[in-house]
Amino acid sequence: MSYKEKQIEKKYFSIGEVAKILNVAASQIRFWxxxxxIINPRKNRNGKRQFTKEDIEKVKLVYHLVKEKGYTLQGAKDKLKSGTQATKDTMxxxxxxxxxRAFLVDLKEKMD
Incomplete structure (x- = not known):
């Protein structure tokens, strides 16, 4: 197995990295x-949040409901209580x- 084939998978992400992934401020994630x-990342000895991929998916779910679908905080909470699978599938x-779409736009640009 070559080096390229054997990539190290990151286990924990900082709040800054999660904020960058979603293009929101870290304070927004702390607020959520x-x-x-459902958003409950572990904290290390220094109190820094450590997000797993599962934690990031939960933050993405909240982001989807609040930012993309326009739910109020209470509406998003109610939606999550009624079940997250349908919302995850839609997301x-x-x-x-x-x-x-990004692939097709890129393909179009290359053809022009």
Whole structure:
């Protein structure tokens, strides 16, 4: 197995890295952490948040409901209480469609 094939997978992400992934301020994620029970990253001895990929998916879910779908905080909380699977499926479908669109735009630009 070559070096390229054997990539080290990162286990924990800082709040800054998560904020960069979602293009929001770290303070927004801290706020959502206080508002939504599903966002509960572990903290190291220094009190720094350590987000797993699963934690990031939960933050993305809140982001999707609040920022993309326009839910109020209470509306998003109610939606999450009623079940997250349908919301996750919709979010994943939207992400896939965005990737397809980006690919097609890139392809069009290369053809011009």
């Amino acid at each position: 952490e206080g508002e939504f029970d 994943e479908m939207i992400d896939t469609l965005k990737e397809v």
